Amino acid sequence: MNGRLVLNYMGQILRIEGVFMLPALVIAIALGETGSVVGFVVSAGICLAVGTVLTLMKTKDRSFFAREGFVTVALSWIMMSLVGALPFCISGAIANPIDAFFESVSGFTTTGATILSDVESLPKSDLYWRSFTHWLGGMGVLVFFLAIAPISRGGGTLVHLLRAESTGPTVGKLVPKLRYTARILYGIYIVMTLSELVLLLVGGMPLFDSVTTALGTAGTGGFSVRNASIAAYDSVYLQMVVAVFMVLFSVSFNIYHFILLRQFRAVYKNEELRLFLGIVIVSTVVVSLNTISLFESFGVALRYSFFQVSSIISTTGFATSEVNTYPELSRSLLILLMIFGGCAGSTGGGIKISRLLILLKFVKNQIHQAIHPRSVKLMMIDGHPVEDGMAKNVCGYMVVYVIVAVVSVLLISLDGFGFETTFTSVLSALNNIGPSMGLVGSFGNYGSFSVVSKLVLIVNMIIGRLEIFPMILLFVPSVWRRSK
Amino acid sequence: MKIVIVGDGKVGFALAEQLAHEDHDVTVIDNNIMVLEESLDALDVMVVNGNGASLEIQRQADVQNSDLIIAATSSDEVNLLCCVLAKKLGCKNAISRVRNPDYTEQIEFMKEELGLAMTVNPERTAAKEIYRILQFPSFLRRDAFSRGRVEIVEFVVDEDSILVGKSLIELPKLIGMKILVCAVDRDGEVVIPNGRFVLEKGDKINVTAPSSELVKLTKKLGIKAPRVKSVIIIGGSRIARYLTEELVKSGISVKIIDNDREKCVELAQQLPGAVIVNADGTKQDVLIAEGLRQTDAVVTLMNMDEENLIVSMFANSIGVPKTVTKVNRTEYYPLFDDLGIGSVVCPKNLTANGIIRYVRAMQNTSGGTVHTLHRIVDGRAEALEFTAAAGTKYLDMPLSSYKLKKNMLISCILRRGQIIIPSGSDKIMLGDSVVVVTTSDAGVSDLNEIFEEGTK
Numbered sequence: 001m002n003g004r005l006v007l008n009y010m011g012q013i014l015r016i017e018g019v020f021m022l023p024a025l026v027i028a029i030a031l032g033e034t035g036s037v038v039g040f041v042v043s044a045g046i047c048l049a050v051g052t053v054l055t056l057m058k059t060k061d062r063s064f065f066a067r068e069g070f071v072t073v074a075l076s077w078i079m080m081s082l083v084g085a086l087p088f089c090i091s092g093a094i095a096n097p098i099d100a101f102f103e104s105v106s107g108f109t110t111t112g113a114t115i116l117s118d119v120e121s122l123p124k125s126d127l128y129w130r131s132f133t134h135w136l137g138g139m140g141v142l143v144f145f146l147a148i149a150p151i152s153r154g155g156g157t158l159v160h161l162l163r164a165e166s167t168g169p170t171v172g173k174l175v176p177k178l179r180y181t182a183r184i185l186y187g188i189y190i191v192m193t194l195s196e197l198v199l200l201l202v203g204g205m206p207l208f209d210s211v212t213t214a215l216g217t218a219g220t221g222g223f224s225v226r227n228a229s230i231a232a233y234d235s236v237y238l239q240m241v242v243a244v245f246m247v248l249f250s251v252s253f254n255i256y257h258f259i260l261l262r263q264f265r266a267v268y269k270n271e272e273l274r275l276f277l278g279i280v281i282v283s284t285v286v287v288s289l290n291t292i293s294l295f296e297s298f299g300v301a302l303r304y305s306f307f308q309v310s311s312i313i314s315t316t317g318f319a320t321s322e323v324n325t326y327p328e329l330s331r332s333l334l335i336l337l338m339i340f341g342g343c344a345g346s347t348g349g350g351i352k353i354s355r356l357l358i359l360l361k362f363v364k365n366q367i368h369q370a371i372h373p374r375s376v377k378l379m380m381i382d383g384h385p386v387e388d389g390m391a392k393n394v395c396g397y398m399v400v401y402v403i404v405a406v407v408s409v410l411l412i413s414l415d416g417f418g419f420e421t422t423f424t425s426v427l428s429a430l431n432n433i434g435p436s437m438g439l440v441g442s443f444g445n446y447g448s449f450s451v452v453s454k455l456v457l458i459v460n461m462i463i464g465r466l467e468i469f470p471m472i473l474l475f476v477p478s479v480w481r482r483s484k
Numbered sequence: 485m486k487i488v489i490v491g492d493g494k495v496g497f498a499l500a501e502q503l504a505h506e507d508h509d510v511t512v513i514d515n516n517i518m519v520l521e522e523s524l525d526a527l528d529v530m531v532v533n534g535n536g537a538s539l540e541i542q543r544q545a546d547v548q549n550s551d552l553i554i555a556a557t558s559s560d561e562v563n564l565l566c567c568v569l570a571k572k573l574g575c576k577n578a579i580s581r582v583r584n585p586d587y588t589e590q591i592e593f594m595k596e597e598l599g600l601a602m603t604v605n606p607e608r609t610a611a612k613e614i615y616r617i618l619q620f621p622s623f624l625r626r627d628a629f630s631r632g633r634v635e636i637v638e639f640v641v642d643e644d645s646i647l648v649g650k651s652l653i654e655l656p657k658l659i660g661m662k663i664l665v666c667a668v669d670r671d672g673e674v675v676i677p678n679g680r681f682v683l684e685k686g687d688k689i690n691v692t693a694p695s696s697e698l699v700k701l702t703k704k705l706g707i708k709a710p711r712v713k714s715v716i717i718i719g720g721s722r723i724a725r726y727l728t729e730e731l732v733k734s735g736i737s738v739k740i741i742d743n744d745r746e747k748c749v750e751l752a753q754q755l756p757g758a759v760i761v762n763a764d765g766t767k768q769d770v771l772i773a774e775g776l777r778q779t780d781a782v783v784t785l786m787n788m789d790e791e792n793l794i795v796s797m798f799a800n801s802i803g804v805p806k807t808v809t810k811v812n813r814t815e816y817y818p819l820f821d822d823l824g825i826g827s828v829v830c831p832k833n834l835t836a837n838g839i840i841r842y843v844r845a846m847q848n849t850s851g852g853t854v855h856t857l858h859r860i861v862d863g864r865a866e867a868l869e870f871t872a873a874a875g876t877k878y879l880d881m882p883l884s885s886y887k888l889k890k891n892m893l894i895s896c897i898l899r900r901g902q903i904i905i906p907s908g909s910d911k912i913m914l915g916d917s918v919v920v921v922t923t924s925d926a927g928v929s930d931l932n933e934i935f936e937e938g939t940k
Contacts, residue, residue: 065525157525157526158528159524159528172530175509176510176530177528179528180509387517
């Protein structure tokens with residue numbers, strides 16, 4: 001374990017976070033929110049100071065392998081969330097440290113689950129910071145670090161950082177250089193965020209709300225600055241803009257890169273994209289037919305259903321209607337969508353559509369194999385054979401996923417909330433959605449959960465965002481053994 | 485620059501590593517996903533899995549928009565097809581590895597007709613290198629500049645050398661000729677020394693000297709320099725064939741030992757001037773019986789690095805004056821110093837050097853092309869030869885009036901056949917060839933890059 005190098009990178013991450021606190025500080029000063037000014041000054045100061053101290057850790061040993069990558073990512077995320085909670089704590093906006101930590105983790109992991117019952121009472125600068133954590137956490141702070149860091153030449157092994165932080169079973173580069181891959185990803189991300197911002201402003205949403213909503217959608221987070229979430233803006237146009245962008249942000253960013261390169265064939269042939277859009281369309285139709293009695297017409301039902309499906313499958317968690325009032329079929333379907341999540345290489349959470357695709361093909365091959373035991377069959381995705389190891393990898397992932405979910409459900413059960421709330425709150429945290437069902441329905445909050453439950457959900461959120469293994473590795477003793 | 489490398493083997497990987505290190509956009513194509521995964525983990529490159537000679541794969545690797553394709557698969561024919569296709573697709577330059585000796589005669593023709601920028605033959609390059617080493621057995625390495633007129637030679641300062649304890653500034657007086665120590669390897673650290681640097685025993689030093697004065701240099705330094713008159717080559721590889729041709733031509737008697745009967749028959753046909761022995765060259769009694777004690781030099785060219793190293797160590801231990809060992813894996817270079825095995829030659833690195841020189845020359849902006857690039861001190865330092873062009877800064881100004889960047893040294897200036905080992909009062913003039921020595925992480929591709937900015 002190359003500890004000094006890991007600490008050095010963590011220091012650089014901390015400095016990035018410190019710099020990113022400055023816009024929030026500007027907002028606090030501009031609006032005269034005294035408590036928040038203090039909060040951001042102190043927090044940013046701590047980030048920059050501690051970060052600088054850590055970056056003084058120099059080492060000649062440049063060895064950086066998969067485990068260093070995992071550990072750096074996992075520790076950076078924990079550290080980042082802890083520090084991200086400071087502004088809330090210091091300013092007193094969320095005085096309870098556990099609550100502040102919950103809110104911060106929920107922000108960075110793009111979950112969007114809140115412990116606040118009255119969001120609108122929070123200072124504006126804190127609200128901005130909350131939404132900004134979505135944006136940064138969505139694409140990943142280490143990817144940002146890779147995009148801007150002066151990576152020494154031959155720093156190819158830093159690809160392990162990209163792998164550990166980006167979503168999906170395989171992470172490939174878009175262009176030969178890691179640095180430019182990271183820049184392209186952030187470039188697309190920024191352009192799309194700005195596009196949404198403009199469209200929201202055009203629809204008459206106030207500037208502050210537009211900014212925070214755009215940040216929240218981009219990271220597929222779901223923190224809203226209104227208690228009534230997106231339902232607060234009584235505009236079909238705004239709701240549809242948000243709904244469409246939620247879907248767009250949960251599509252793999254490789255697709256947008258293909259579009260930029262005008263390789264439309266690759267987009268058209270992409271099986272993950274097809275499956276994802278198929279699921280969105282079918283679910284929307286099923287849910288709207290199922291909920292038609294709740295709304296005045298099929299058109300209205302379609303609109304609300306699309307928003308709900310988009311919000312859940314993208315793992316954002318914005319709301320325009322109360323999911324608890326939906327019929328059982330729709331609710332069951334939505335729970336399924338919670339687990340599926342967005343595409344690999346997007347900002348969405350969940351198990352990812354590509355894993356679903358691999359599992360489905362794997363099952364199909366197993367059935368084929370049972371009927372024709374001697375047949376040789378390759379798993380093909382996008383016309384390329386997929387290695388056997390991949391299916392094993394995904395199956396292993398699912399097993400650990402279920403174990404984490406089961407253990408968490410058992411722990412949350414201690415609070416005695418009833419099965420629906422317990423089960424869906426775990427799924428919601430593990431898949432980074434936010435609001436779910438029961439007590440924590442579309443407009444609900446996690447304020448009533450016990451400290452233990454909050455901690456369990458915090459762990460679930462980080463495990464979910466980093467796709468399990470980086471966090472699990474932290475608890476494997478051999479990872480920490482000295483390499484010498 | 486955008487560079488596509490086809491074939492992720494020994495040469496392919498070495499190239500990818502070096503080129504990615506020099507900040508190029510490198511894409512590697514191979515049909516073995518396992519080796520690609522390794523490259524992806526270790527290097528900042530993109531990989532494409534498939535047959536590099538297929539159009540679809542080349543398009544995936546974006547060959548049409550690339551500046552250079554380097555084909556280094558194990559098959560010459562595939563390499564040539566890769567290059568031809570890439571050129572037709574719109575790739576600007578192509579380099580192909582062609583190593584079948586049957587094609588040697590037609591290589592220039594193919595280069596011309598197929599529009600290749602360069603062809604490389606690792607075995608032939610290695611053979612030439614070994615031949616040059618055998619010419620001056622007292623040096624571990626020889627690297628030539630300016631068409632062989634100047635060389636950088638490497639040797640170890642041993643205990644009873646007259647150089648021990650002397651500072652570099654004293655050297656010209658001490659040995660009565662102008663030489664310049666341009667890089668020193670002391671306990672694994674590479675130093676680009678200045679005049680006050682004091683030599684110690686065990687230092688591996690690289691010295692710039694005119695080729696015509698190498699004999700004089702060995703005499704002055706008191707190094708015994710027996711001429712090599714007989715060579716035993718163990719392993720009848722392609723390198724052995726090329727090397728033997730050269731050696732026989734210059735009247736050196738050659739004996740090749742190889743275990744493979746058919747190969748021996750083939751070699752006997754091709755190399756009538758050499759003695760071919762069909763026996764196991766790793767066996768001590770075979771080696772002794774074949775005259776290992778009497779020979780002037782042993783060259784080990786078997787496929788296995790380990791066998792080569794062991795046989796060289798054995799040859800060394802019974803007092804063979806000169807051993808040359810071929811090694812494919814360079815990771816263990818630092819260990820070889822302690823083994824006392826003499827010169828080590830690595831074909832893949834020699835090939836990579838040639839290609840990297842070409843890439844640097846492509847990059848060069850001020851018109852002062854990189855003529856030669858040698859990586860010295862186990863690849864940790866570089867010696868490059870440039871031409872001073874009109875765009876070169878500080879022309880006609882004495883060297884003492886400006887500063888070079890850290891770890892940069894001008895080791896030699898060549899002006900119309902005249903060799904200048906520079907001192908502070910010398911100048912770089914238009915059209916001069918300048919040999920620069922630097923540590924290898926600098927990646928210099930232009931003469932102007934060696935000057936410290938902001939000096940007058």
